[in-house]
Structure formats: structure tokens, C-alpha cells
Amino acid sequence: MTLKQIxxxxxxxxxxEDTVHNKDTVIEGIGDDAAVVSTTEGYLQLLTTDMLVENIxxxxxxxxxxxxxxxxxxxxxxxxxxxxxxxxxxxxxMALPKDTEIKNILELYKGMKDICKxxxxxxxxxDTVSTFGPIVINVALVGEVKKENxxxxxxxxxxxxxxxxxALGSSAAGLEILQNxxxxxxxxxxxxxxxxLVPNPRVExxxxxxxxxxxxxDDISDGLASECNEIASASQVGIRIYKEKIPVSKEVHxxxxxxxKSYVDYALYGGEDFELLxxxxxxxxxxxxxxxxxxxxxxxxxxNVKEGVTIVDFDGQSTILEAxxxxxxx
Amino acid sequence: MTLKQIxxxxxxxxxxEDTVHNKDTVIEGIGDDAAVVSTTEGYLQLLTTDMLVENIxxxxxxxxxxxxxxxxxxxxxxxxxxxxxxxxxxxxxMALPKDTEIKNILELYKGMKDICKxxxxxxxxxDTVSTFGPIVINVALVGEVKKENxxxxxxxxxxxxxxxxxALGSSAAGLEILQNxxxxxxxxxxxxxxxxLVPNPRVExxxxxxxxxxxxxDDISDGLASECNEIASASQVGIRIYKEKIPVSKEVHxxxxxxxKSYVDYALYGGEDFELLxxxxxxxxxxxxxxxxxxxxxxxxxxNVKEGVTIVDFDGQSTILEAxxxxxxx
Numbered sequence: 001m002t003l004k005q006i007x008x009x010x011x012x013x014x015x016x017e018d019t020v021h022n023k024d025t026v027i028e029g030i031g032d033d034a035a036v037v038s039t040t041e042g043y044l045q046l047l048t049t050d051m052l053v054e055n056i057x058x059x060x061x062x063x064x065x066x067x068x069x070x071x072x073x074x075x076x077x078x079x080x081x082x083x084x085x086x087x088x089x090x091x092x093x094m095a096l097p098k099d100t101e102i103k104n105i106l107e108l109y110k111g112m113k114d115i116c117k118x119x120x121x122x123x124x125x126x127d128t129v130s131t132f133g134p135i136v137i138n139v140a141l142v143g144e145v146k147k148e149n150x151x152x153x154x155x156x157x158x159x160x161x162x163x164x165x166x167a168l169g170s171s172a173a174g175l176e177i178l179q180n181x182x183x184x185x186x187x188x189x190x191x192x193x194x195x196x197l198v199p200n201p202r203v204e205x206x207x208x209x210x211x212x213x214x215x216x217x218d219d220i221s222d223g224l225a226s227e228c229n230e231i232a233s234a235s236q237v238g239i240r241i242y243k244e245k246i247p248v249s250k251e252v253h254x255x256x257x258x259x260x261k262s263y264v265d266y267a268l269y270g271g272e273d274f275e276l277l278x279x280x281x282x283x284x285x286x287x288x289x290x291x292x293x294x295x296x297x298x299x300x301x302x303x304n305v306k307e308g309v310t311i312v313d314f315d316g317q318s319t320i321l322e323a324x325x326x327x328x329x330x
Numbered sequence: 331m332t333l334k335q336i337x338x339x340x341x342x343x344x345x346x347e348d349t350v351h352n353k354d355t356v357i358e359g360i361g362d363d364a365a366v367v368s369t370t371e372g373y374l375q376l377l378t379t380d381m382l383v384e385n386i387x388x389x390x391x392x393x394x395x396x397x398x399x400x401x402x403x404x405x406x407x408x409x410x411x412x413x414x415x416x417x418x419x420x421x422x423x424m425a426l427p428k429d430t431e432i433k434n435i436l437e438l439y440k441g442m443k444d445i446c447k448x449x450x451x452x453x454x455x456x457d458t459v460s461t462f463g464p465i466v467i468n469v470a471l472v473g474e475v476k477k478e479n480x481x482x483x484x485x486x487x488x489x490x491x492x493x494x495x496x497a498l499g500s501s502a503a504g505l506e507i508l509q510n511x512x513x514x515x516x517x518x519x520x521x522x523x524x525x526x527l528v529p530n531p532r533v534e535x536x537x538x539x540x541x542x543x544x545x546x547x548d549d550i551s552d553g554l555a556s557e558c559n560e561i562a563s564a565s566q567v568g569i570r571i572y573k574e575k576i577p578v579s580k581e582v583h584x585x586x587x588x589x590x591k592s593y594v595d596y597a598l599y600g601g602e603d604f605e606l607l608x609x610x611x612x613x614x615x616x617x618x619x620x621x622x623x624x625x626x627x628x629x630x631x632x633x634n635v636k637e638g639v640t641i642v643d644f645d646g647q648s649t650i651l652e653a654x655x656x657x658x659x660x
Binding site: 009027028031032034035036037038039041045046047048049050051052053055056057059063076080082083089091093094095124125126127129130131133134136137138140141142143145150152153154186217218220224234324 | 339357358361362363364366367368369371374375376377378379380381382383385386387408410411412413417419421424425454455456457459460462463464466469470471472473475480482483484547548549564567597613653
């Protein structure tokens with residue numbers, strides 16, 4: 001059965017089920033002109049949106065509809081995490097060719113619903129339209145944050161340490177495996193591919209960082225180099241990172257070596273790891289580390305704006321780290 | 331200059347200006363991982379989204395980038411109006427080919443910014459991505475409504491009158507003029523085309539209706555027939571409308587006659603008029619009419635659910651009014 005056969009309204013009936021997990025906040029979900037939701041007193045609202053385009057952001061030869069739905073939500077959750085917030089309500093818009101199989105659309109929604117359920121996010125509305133072109137998925141996500149827990153990109157201070165919440169470059173290495181058809185070459189291939197196709201947004205950690213005086217956070221969507229430059233520019237500071245301190249798994253090393261590429265480049269420019277890059281005062285970090293057992297890695301420090309954003313090589317040589325990375329339209 | 335030449339980040343710098351009109355509510359606009367906004371105490375939040383796809387929803391041979399931007403916002407404002415709400419914050423996502431001229435994108439944003447300014451709506455974020463296919467524009471809009479002013483689609487009561495806020499079919503007639511190249515045939519062509527390309531969302535009226543006990547509202551996006559069926563179904567009532575009472579301008583009559591079509595069909599199935607269809611108790615309507623000078627037209631009444639949704643012809647003959655209209659994928 002295809003979309004053309006059942007039409008837009010029947011589709012809405014099919015996807016309505018299992019969309020509201022946090023019932024107290026939803027007065028009216030899918031079905032009216034707008035969704036009606038309540039907010040939490042004393043909280044600020046966070047609004048974010050991400051658009052995924054077929055053959056630009058995803059390739060249905062590599063992923064499937066379930067994983068695609070999952071990732072479309074995950075990338076938005078990651079943005080809310082990067083503000084220290086709690087994700088709440090999602091709006092889902094999709095442009096789909098008329099001959100799209102209904103079972104594929106339901107799989108896409110299943111992927112969205114499962115991750116929404118995991119993070120107690122309600123799907124409260126959306127728009128489904130037809131297209132003669134590639135599939136386009138847009139998610140708009142509303143989150144909340146207590147005023148005192150809000151962490152902006154602009155709060156990094158000279159003397160802060162720069163940290164990252166997990167190993168980097170795995171998503172890029174996973175994509176390399178897919179693009180170079182190396183699935184059978186490495187016995188860990190599946191794990192790296194999963195890092196790329198089903199990223200795990202660091203929502204709980206983002207909230208912990210908000211409660212524990214992180215001075216800035218950015219999620220790693222475009223690569224470490226790009227995110228470092230964003231924090232530096234927004235905070236009007238310099239950043240010095242140390243190549244040797246960047247956490248990269250031995251599996252990523254292996255893929256890079258096999259392809260005769262630099263594993264550090266995967267971490268710096270690959271992007272889509274969706275780990276959190278953040279800054280914290282050394283004393284606050286000590287308190288935070290005592291309280292929380294989390295994989296976090298100090299990779300550098302915040303320095304005077306005049307120093308710019310630099311990376312220190314194994315031999316102590318320092319070079320400017322440019323904001324290359326995944327920039328659309330280039 | 332094209333998008334490819336300047337890249338995503340430079341584009342963001344270009345469009346940032348003049349996006350925040352209601353400064354008190356915006357803590358952080360365009361630029362961070364998510365926008366940060368405050369809500370009004372005692373208000374509920376309204377969330378809506380609409381996606382426009384090139385050659386499905388718009389045709390750049392008929393419209394221009396400015397008008398397109400304007401309409402992309404207008405259709406969302408109309409959804410907030412249909413809940414009795416006040417529009418507040420907008421997120422704009424766009425998929426654009428890499429060779430899109432920057433001046434066209436700025437025109438698109440100008441169209442969005444001007445209507446946002448008119449309704450005091452802030453543009454607080456978005457996503458701009460590349461595509462190999464048609465242009466896709468998604469707007470997600472956040473509004474607010476006092477709990478007691480919220481008007482859902484589901485509140486129509488037997489005995490209520492059914493009203494519409496203005497003449498119908500004009501947008502469809504405007505589209506006919508464009509599609510049949512009749513611009514030079516009618517001296518009023520420009521006005522009807524404008525109704526189609528630059529719809530005027532009834533935001534103030536929606537708020538007035540919310541304050542004046544309208545029992546249900548729907549905005550006319552898919553055509554009167556479809557919207558009547560939506561109110562009937564959501565409210566579990568029947569609806570009887572009278573063909574003779576449906577307001578249609580003499581210009582629409584003229585276009586229909588010229589094309590040998592039914593002017594009533596334009597009103598019933600054309601859609602995109604973005605007038606409000608609403609129901610009100612006769613006594614409340616009397617009070618409302620005394621207080622407010624607005625062009626509103628009684629076109630029918632709410633009846634028992636068993637009667638279904640019917641239209642009464644000039645000769646008193648009654649027929650079932652099916653929910654035909656602009657249904658995607660059919």
C-alpha cells in the first residue's frame with residue numbers, strides 16, 4: 001500500500017497512536033490546527049529544528065526507515081542537551097513521494113516513537129506533504145530548562161578546561177565503512193556503523209552539566225574543529241587543544257590506517273558524533289567528577305582570545321585549527 | 331553570488347538581522363544550539379508547523395521569493411489564529427539547491443520578516459541545508475493562548491451557528507487565473523492573484539473569537555467542505571450549510587463563468603482562503619456582533635450528528651457534503 005492509496009488523513013490516523021508519553025503537558029496533541037501544551041512554571045523554553053534531506057544527510061542504501069526516524073529525533077535531542085535542557089514536545093514534517101510504501105512510513109515513525117518514548121518526548125503535531133524530489137524530514141523540538149541551569153555557547157572563561165563526553169571520530173569512521181563497503185573487513189564494523197546511523201544524544205549528561213556549572217556546551221555535529229571555533233567565537237576566548245588528548249577508539253585508528261587517512265581528522269572534521277563539548281572551571285570540574293561517574297575527557301583549555309583556536313601536536317608544535325567541517329553548500 | 335559561494339554560516343549572519351521584534355521573550359535567538367524563549371504566565375503554548383514544497387505548494391513561475399516567504403509564515407499564523415492564539419516565535423528550515431542566488435534567499439527572508447514584524451513574531455532559529463531536489467520550506471510556529479480563550483475544533487454544539495470570516499473561493503480563482511494565463515482577461519486579476527499568493531491570516535479575529543465564546547474554529551486551508559467535515563467529526567455533530575449563504579465575490583463568479591466551472595466549487599473545494607470557519611451560540615453571536623464590526627457571515631448551523639454534513643441547494647434540496655478538497659497524496 002502506498003501513500004497515494006490511503007491519503008494524508010488516513011495516514012494521520014495510523015501514526016497518532018503512542019505519541020504522547022508525558023500526558024500532563026499535552027492538552028491537545030495531533031489533530032487540531034495547532035498542538036496545545038502546557039509549560040513548567042519557572043522554566044525557559046528551548047526551540048530547535050533540524051532538516052534531513054535524502055542523499056544529502058542520509059542514504060537509504062546505508063540506513064533503513066527505522067534508523068532514519070531515530071536519527072532525525074536524536075540530532076534535535078542533542079541540541080536540547082547542548083543547552084542543559086529537558087526535551088518535551090516534537091513536531092514532525094515530512095515531504096514524501098506519493099509512491100512511498102505505508103509500511104516504510106510506519107517504520108520511520110516507529111524509529112521516532114521509540115526514541116521519543118525513551119526520552120519522554122511527546123509527538124504533538126506535524127505536516128505530511130507530497131514531493132517529486134528527495135524525502136525531506138524536518139523535526140522541530142521544544143525543550144525546557146530552569147533559568148539557572150541554562151548553558152549557552154557564550155559562557156566559556158579564560159582558565160576553564162575544555163572537555164568532551166566521549167570518543168570522537170566514530171561516526172565518520174562508520175560512514176567510511178559504509179561508503180567504502182568495508183563491512184566485512186572489520187569485525188567491529190557494525191559498532192562503528194551504529195555510531196553513525198543511530199547516534200546516542202547525551203541528554204542526561206547535558207542536564208547534569210547544566211546543574212554543575214558548565215560554562216558553555218556545544219554538541220559535536222559538525223566536528224571538533226568547527227565546534228571549538230563556535231565556542232571561541234561566541235565566548236570571545238581562545239582555545240588550545242592537545243592532539244594527544246583527543247579520545248579516539250582503537251577501532252577508528254584501524255579504519256583510518258587501512259584507508260591511509262588521519263584518525264585525528266575524523267575527530268576534528270568528521271562530525272555527527274553527537275558527544276558534548278563543554279567548558280568548566282577546574283574547581284567545579286573537581287566537584288562534578290567526584291559526584292558523577294561519566295566518561296569525560298579533558299582535551300584542552302580556554303585561553304586569551306588573542307591566541308585564537310589552536311591545536312598542539314605531539315611534538316609541542318601549535319597550529320591554527322580552522323573551522324572546517326561539515327558546512328552545507330560548500 | 332550563490333549559496334555555494336558563501337556557505338551556511340555566512341548566510342546565517344546575513345539573515346540574523348531584524349528577526350526579533352518582541353525582545354522581552356527572547357533570551358537567545360538565532361545562533362546557539364537552540365533558541366531560548368520565555369513564556370507568559372498563565373498561558374498555554376500552541377505549536378504548529380507547515381511544509382511547502384516547490385512545484386507542489388508553489389510555483390516560482392507564478393510567485394516570487396518575497397511572496398513565498400510571506401505565505402510560508404502566513405499559513406502557520408492562520409493555524410494559531412484558528413486556536414484563538416497569539417503567535418510568538420518562529421523556526422525556519424529550508425532545503426535549497428547550492429546554486430540558489432543569495433539575493434533570492436534574502437528576498438525570501440524579507441517576505442518572512444515583514445509579515446513576522448507585522449504580527450510581532452520573532453524568528454528565533456532554523457536550519458538551512460542543501461538539496462538536489464525542489465526547494466522545501468518548513469516553518470514551525472509557537473503561539474500562546476490564555477486557557478479560557480483556547481478554541482478547539484471539537485467544541486461545536488447542536489444549535490450553534492456556523493460562520494465564516496470572509497468571501498471564499500478567491501484564492502482558487504486566483505490560482506485559476508495564473509494557471510490559465512488569464513491575467514490580461516480580467517481587470518481585477520491582480521486582486522484575486524494576491525489572495526492566492528499573499529493570504530492574510532485572520533490573527534486578530536481569531537483572538538477576538540477566543541475572547542467571545544466561539545465554540546470551535548478551523549482555518550480554511552483545504553476548502554469549506556473539508557473543514558466542515560473536520561469540525562463535525564471532532565465535535566461529534568452534524569452541519570447544515572446553505573449554498574446561497576456562502577459568500578463569494580462577483581469577481582470569483584466571473585472567473586468561474588468564464589471557465590465554465592461552478593463558483594461554489596471554488597469555495598467548497600478550492601482551499602487556501604485562510605478565512606476562519608467558526609461556530610458560536612446565537613446569543614453569544616449577538617453580543618459579539620454588537621461589540622465588533624467585522625465581516626462575518628452566517629452560512630449554516632450545527633445539527634444532530636445523525637444528519638451528517640449536508641449542503642442545502644437553492645431549491646431546498648439537501649445533499650451530503652463530502653470531505654473532498656486538497657488532500658495530499660491523492
